[in-house]
Amino acid sequence: MTVQRQYTLPNCNLKLEGLSTGDDADPMAPLTVVLNSECIFPGTPHVLSGGREFLDALVKTVSDYAQSLLSGIPYPLPEDVSAKQPVALKPGEHHRHHLMATVTDADGTATRQTLELNSVQLFDLVEAVDQLLADTLTLPDLTLKLSSLDRRHARPAEPMAQRAVPVAVGLSTLAAAAALLFMPPVPEFEPQRRESEGASLSELVEQEAANLAEAESSPDDSETAPSDRSEETSPDEATAADPIAAGIALGRLATAPAISDADILSELEAELEDSLADALDAEVSFEDDLIYRVAVSESGDILGYKYENDAALTNIDDTPLPELTFIPVDTTETTDEAVAQFLVTFEGDGEVTAEPIDAAESTDADNEE
Amino acid sequence: MQLDSPPAPSAPSILETLPVPNLPAQDCPRRVRMDLDLLILAIESLDVAGSEALLKVSEQLGLQSVIPGRVKLWRIRSTNPMRRQNQREPLSIAEAKALTIVICFLAKRLSVLMRQLLLGYQQLSDKHLALDHHFRLADYLQRFRSLFRSRMNPQRAGVIAYSTDEKLNELAISLLTRLLFCTGTQGPQRLWSSLFDGEVV
Numbered sequence: 277m278t279v280q281r282q283y284t285l286p287n288c289n290l291k292l293e294g295l296s297t298g299d300d301a302d303p304m305a306p307l308t309v310v311l312n313s314e315c316i317f318p319g320t321p322h323v324l325s326g327g328r329e330f331l332d333a334l335v336k337t338v339s340d341y342a343q344s345l346l347s348g349i350p351y352p353l354p355e356d357v358s359a360k361q362p363v364a365l366k367p368g369e370h371h372r373h374h375l376m377a378t379v380t381d382a383d384g385t386a387t388r389q390t391l392e393l394n395s396v397q398l399f400d401l402v403e404a405v406d407q408l409l410a411d412t413l414t415l416p417d418l419t420l421k422l423s424s425l426d427r428r429h430a431r432p433a434e435p436m437a438q439r440a441v442p443v444a445v446g447l448s449t450l451a452a453a454a455a456l457l458f459m460p461p462v463p464e465f466e467p468q469r470r471e472s473e474g475a476s477l478s479e480l481v482e483q484e485a486a487n488l489a490e491a492e493s494s495p496d497d498s499e500t501a502p503s504d505r506s507e508e509t510s511p512d513e514a515t516a517a518d519p520i521a522a523g524i525a526l527g528r529l530a531t532a533p534a535i536s537d538a539d540i541l542s543e544l545e546a547e548l549e550d551s552l553a554d555a556l557d558a559e560v561s562f563e564d565d566l567i568y569r570v571a572v573s574e575s576g577d578i579l580g581y582k583y584e585n586d587a588a589l590t591n592i593d594d595t596p597l598p599e600l601t602f603i604p605v606d607t608t609e610t611t612d613e614a615v616a617q618f619l620v621t622f623e624g625d626g627e628v629t630a631e632p633i634d635a636a637e638s639t640d641a642d643n644e645e
Numbered sequence: 646m647q648l649d650s651p652p653a654p655s656a657p658s659i660l661e662t663l664p665v666p667n668l669p670a671q672d673c674p675r676r677v678r679m680d681l682d683l684l685i686l687a688i689e690s691l692d693v694a695g696s697e698a699l700l701k702v703s704e705q706l707g708l709q710s711v712i713p714g715r716v717k718l719w720r721i722r723s724t725n726p727m728r729r730q731n732q733r734e735p736l737s738i739a740e741a742k743a744l745t746i747v748i749c750f751l752a753k754r755l756s757v758l759m760r761q762l763l764l765g766y767q768q769l770s771d772k773h774l775a776l777d778h779h780f781r782l783a784d785y786l787q788r789f790r791s792l793f794r795s796r797m798n799p800q801r802a803g804v805i806a807y808s809t810d811e812k813l814n815e816l817a818i819s820l821l822t823r824l825l826f827c828t829g830t831q832g833p834q835r836l837w838s839s840l841f842d843g844e845v846v
Contacts, residue, residue: 342826343839345822345826347839347842348819371766371767372767395767395825399826399829406835410831422838424838429843430843
């Protein structure tokens with residue numbers, strides 16, 4: 277028996293024609309087979325009609341679209357109609373909705389229809405569908421199946437392009453910093469040698485000058501300072517050309533008794549002048565006179581020397597003094613040997629003069645210094 | 646048989662018409678709390694006695710155990726993170742269900758008015774006219790704007806997005822549309838399901 281069901285709402289009429297199973301006389305027999313379904317929007321010329329396939333697509337699309345409208349989260353709905361999906365809905369401007377459907381005529385030609393629905397019309401369509409779904413006398417197999425979208429569909433708070441910006445900025449900054457840091461050369465690593473080995477002789481002389489100036493500024497330390505310095509300098513490494521060792525040698529002689537015999541002094545004076553004048557390089561010339569205090573042993577060996585002016589310190593390598601000085605093996609040991617002290621002057625023209633210094637005077641001068 | 650204590654109150658049976666969503670946490674997500682409060686705000690803008698009606702309806706539907714009174718209703722609504730007096734309490738599933746059912750019930754009463762307003766909005770926007778030309782619609786929008794501004798914390802990022810009249814009008818119209826979809830035969834089910842879109846696991 278052919279049965280007709282109609283769901284009438286102010287802006288949408290849904291009409292179903294089909295066959296009911298069961299007893300013909302039973303008015304409660306459910307409609308189970310749909311022959312034709314028709315969707316009419318009063319006030320518009322559009323009539324959408326089709327079979328069961330159209331009805332199923334309409335129910336599914338309208339129901340999902342209503343949910344996406346309620347939640348604001350887009351459902352995975354087809355953008356356009358296709359052979360598989362004859363009904364599609366998509367949002368338009370100003371709370372309007374575009375309903376698209378492929379309608380097959382009685383003679384079999386498929387035409388595509390597009391309707392613009394406002395919210396109220398769409399609601400009436402949804403309500404008609406809901407009433408059909410809730411109706412147990414029509415298509416009992418068709419019921420409302422709602423399930424919330426899971427988290428994968430949650431709309432991100434910001435579009436992908438905006439979320440990518442911080443990442444891109446961070447990466448480009450890192451790349452720029454890496455490129456900039458690549459440009460300066462890699463610093464070469466030089467294993468640091470010990471100061472006493474690496475430092476040149478002149479540096480050592482300057483250092484010694486500083487040390488001596490320090491020692492001179494504090495007379496109390498004058499006795500202890502030389503022994504301190506001797507610990508810093510390894511005696512094994514001291515050579516005849518080492519002015520520091522020579523300086524120490526002079527310090528070592530502070531307690532040595534002085535030679536007071538005038539004959540011996542004059543002899544030593546002449547010997548010293550001769551030996552220095554012989555050893556002095558003829559080609560070397562100085563601008564200023566170089567003045568040294570030199571200690572000489574009774575046998576005529578130079579035991580130590582000390583510069584008396586700045587020129588003497590800077591030009592020490594040009595004088596024969598470092599070569600001629602006798603450096604004892606043990607510089608810390610004080611000597612009891614009698615010494616004579618001379619003030620030796622290297623003049624600019626290569627002449628060498630030596631003057632004996634009174635022993636008492638020199639120790640006084642030392643103490644005053 | 647003698648009982649030492651009264652029987653444990655069972656949840657109102659009307660709440661069982663809505664399924665329990667499969668959530669990662671026990672309480673309702675942030676969007677649910679915001680949406681429910683905003684829908685009630687739209688009802689209040691449509692009907693001056695909206696919040697009174699809400700209490701009365703919840704009593705009629707036997708939901709007193711979930712919403713016992715005005716204070717509880719205020720506390721539930723204040724779980725909306727946009728509010729000035731935001732309660733950092735969770736919103737239970739039962740409370741959210743009760744609000745959903747009451748909202749749909751009230752929306753059904755107001756459906757005629759909502760249809761008028763939405764049709765009026767469509768006519769005005771078709772003709773590119775200002776929304777003030779529809780007296781009833783302008784009244785609704787104006788009341789919604791003032792209620793929103795008086796209750797929501799303007800420092801919140803979610804509220805800053807609605808700083809202008811146009812944006813608030815847009816929100817009011819979309820809430821009106823949502824309320825209309827709540828009035829249908831399957832309204833509560835549709836609203837309930839939509840609240841958890843993008844939240845279930």
